[in-house]
Amino acid sequence: MNLPPELKYTASHEWARLEADGTVSVGITDHAQEQLGDIVFVEPPKVGRQVAAGESVGVVESVKAASDIYAPLAGEVVANNDELGASPERINADAYGAWMYRLKPADAADLAKLLDSAAYAKASAE
Amino acid sequence: MLKTTPLNAIHRAAGARMVDFGGWDMPVNYGSQIEEHHAVRRSAGVFDVSHMRSVDLEGKGVRDFLRFALANDVAKLKLPGKALYSCLLDESAGVIDDLIAYYFRDDWFRLVVNAGTADGDIDWLHRLNALAGHGVALRSRDDLAMIAVQGPQAREAFWRAFPETRAATESLVPFQAARVGDDIVVARTGYTGEDGFEVSCPADEVATLWNGVVAAGARPCGLGARDTLRLEAGMNLYGQDMDTGASPFDAGLAWTVDLAGARGFFGRKALEARPRACDFLGLVLEDKGGVLRAHQIVLAERGEGEITSGTFSPTLGVSIALARLPVGTAPGEKVRVQVRDKELAARVVKPPFVRHGKPLI
Numbered sequence: 001m002n003l004p005p006e007l008k009y010t011a012s013h014e015w016a017r018l019e020a021d022g023t024v025s026v027g028i029t030d031h032a033q034e035q036l037g038d039i040v041f042v043e044p045p046k047v048g049r050q051v052a053a054g055e056s057v058g059v060v061e062s063v064k065a066a067s068d069i070y071a072p073l074a075g076e077v078v079a080n081n082d083e084l085g086a087s088p089e090r091i092n093a094d095a096y097g098a099w100m101y102r103l104k105p106a107d108a109a110d111l112a113k114l115l116d117s118a119a120y121a122k123a124s125a126e
Numbered sequence: 127m128l129k130t131t132p133l134n135a136i137h138r139a140a141g142a143r144m145v146d147f148g149g150w151d152m153p154v155n156y157g158s159q160i161e162e163h164h165a166v167r168r169s170a171g172v173f174d175v176s177h178m179r180s181v182d183l184e185g186k187g188v189r190d191f192l193r194f195a196l197a198n199d200v201a202k203l204k205l206p207g208k209a210l211y212s213c214l215l216d217e218s219a220g221v222i223d224d225l226i227a228y229y230f231r232d233d234w235f236r237l238v239v240n241a242g243t244a245d246g247d248i249d250w251l252h253r254l255n256a257l258a259g260h261g262v263a264l265r266s267r268d269d270l271a272m273i274a275v276q277g278p279q280a281r282e283a284f285w286r287a288f289p290e291t292r293a294a295t296e297s298l299v300p301f302q303a304a305r306v307g308d309d310i311v312v313a314r315t316g317y318t319g320e321d322g323f324e325v326s327c328p329a330d331e332v333a334t335l336w337n338g339v340v341a342a343g344a345r346p347c348g349l350g351a352r353d354t355l356r357l358e359a360g361m362n363l364y365g366q367d368m369d370t371g372a373s374p375f376d377a378g379l380a381w382t383v384d385l386a387g388a389r390g391f392f393g394r395k396a397l398e399a400r401p402r403a404c405d406f407l408g409l410v411l412e413d414k415g416g417v418l419r420a421h422q423i424v425l426a427e428r429g430e431g432e433i434t435s436g437t438f439s440p441t442l443g444v445s446i447a448l449a450r451l452p453v454g455t456a457p458g459e460k461v462r463v464q465v466r467d468k469e470l471a472a473r474v475v476k477p478p479f480v481r482h483g484k485p486l487i
Contacts, residue, residue, distance in 0.1 A: 034143075037143075037154070037155060037158075037159050037350060038158055038159050038160040040417060040438040040445075041414075041415075041416060041417055041438070043415070043416070059416070059466065061416060061417045061438075063159050063160065063350060063354060063437060063438050063440070064154075064159070064350060065419075066416070066417065066419065066466070089160075092158070
């Protein structure tokens with residue numbers, strides 16, 4: 001399983017990365033994109049929306065199925081990756097490069113509560 | 127325990143993602159469903175369809191039996207090898223299955239039926255056989271496997287791999303088959319809207335066929351691409367676009383029901399008495415914001431409808447669907463579709479959406 005060790009993960013197959021400016025980028029894991037197949041549509045949460053940890057905030061649709069995406073942390077949505085609107089297949093090509101949205105976390109310490117790569121590998125193998 | 131086809135190990139070695147498809151362990155894709163789809167529209171792809179069942183019907187009365195059992199009329203099959211598509215109807219004119227019937231000899235026809243419905247079909251045919259009294263012998267050909275080679279270059283790829291079959295298969299027209307060996311049948315049929323062959327053979331010979339056409343340039347394709355291809359081609363999927371709850375008229379299959387003359391096929395009276403429940407048409411999503419999927423509600427001028435199959439069309443680059451719409455809905459009408467928490471605009475069209483590589487809508 002392709003799981004960069006510097007990222008944090010959720011059992012619902014999101015990854016989270018702390019950026020230099022203190023925001024957290026969120027995407028779906030390589031395992032998730034592989035399960036979904038060719039991705040054809042992404043709907044990230046609107047910029048400005050306050051989200052709770054574990055809340056369903058958007059949708060990713062593949063040729064096969066629609067799947068909810070969840071917020072790994074509480075916070076405010078501060079950016080969307082607009083490139084994915086025209087080229088959602090970038091998620092298939094590079095799941096960890098293709099971030100979907102960025103959060104300004106309510107409490108940056110929450111990041112430490114997410115799964116590390118080993119724990120995610122174990123959770124997603126079950 | 128899932129059933130496997132004789133090509134299972136080959137699929138796994140090729141890196142296929144396998145899924146449970148109606149109790150069968152089948153490849154859904156070998157990497158990218160969309161690339162497999164494009165291969166079939168632009169050049170050639172090959173599918174393992176060994177889960178489909180061939181049923182041989184033999185005996186002097188077989189043609190009369192099938193004229194009774196099927197909604198389409200096998201009297202149209204006059205040349206050995208000719209085939210037709212038909213529904214098998216129940217007593218209320220619901221669709222038990224859709225199938226292709228091949229005429230080989232006056233005492234031998236073959237039906238190729240869906241995997242999930244095969245056992246039920248055979249039980250049903252036994253009942254009709256007892257009822258009709260033609261004394262037909264039914265034989266489920268579990269010993270056969272099948273591949274589908276599809277695409278504008280599919281036949282050429284097949285002939286490159288098996289040049290000895292060319293003479294016998296070159297002159298086949300659509301819906302015509304040739305027997306090229308003891309138990310090998312090459313049919314110019316398919317489920318993609320492209321040219322090509324469906325080839326059935328003894329199970330232990332199918333790997334040779336598969337490897338041959340792959341070496342000749344046909345790309346292995348999974349059930350995922352098969353579904354987007356058939357949907358673009360406006361072809362129904364049993365269990366999704368029709369089932370025993372729908373008559374063929376409610377599933378866009380009126381063209382497969384032969385009402386000429388007084389032929390008393392099973393289900394005819396019920397069909398003629400049954401009011402039409404819906405118009406079966408296509409939809410093209412015009413708004414951004416999601417993908418059309420089965421069970422989404424359609425809000426049309428004359429009332430509500432429902433999508434039976436929907437997907438993203440790789441050829442058209444938009445989402446398309448087949449839907450049951452209120453009777454009287456016409457192509458061109460604008461409708462709204464409930465996609466999650468939104469209502470998105472869609473346009474009603476007459477399927478197919480794509481044929482022979484060309485957009486039709």
